[in-house]
Amino acid sequence: MTGSSASTGTLDNTLREILNRLERIESKIDENYYPPEDSIRGEFIEETEAIRKEIEAGHFSKCKTAKDLFSGTTNE
Numbered sequence: 545m546t547g548s549s550a551s552t553g554t555l556d557n558t559l560r561e562i563l564n565r566l567e568r569i570e571s572k573i574d575e576n577y578y579p580p581e582d583s584i585r586g587e588f589i590e591e592t593e594a595i596r597k598e599i600e601a602g603h604f605s606k607c608k609t610a611k612d613l614f615s616g617t618t619n620e
Contacts, residue, residue: 598604607613
């Protein structure tokens with residue numbers, strides 16, 4: 545019986561370690577998708593909001609292709 549109890553304890557420890565590692569992996573994945581809020585600079589947020597308002601107001605250039613977008617060629 546002692547051997548069975550020891551193997552159950554080892555199994556419990558192994559499963560606990562697997563769960564801990566999965567939680568760490570999950571938090572690392574979350575960091576890749578959702579950066580900590582304090583890492584986003586205020587200037588970036590302000591620029592993003594200004595661009596969003598310009599787009600909503602219709603002040604943006606239209607490009608036929610992605611190549612035009614990066615070359616600065618527009619339809620206007």
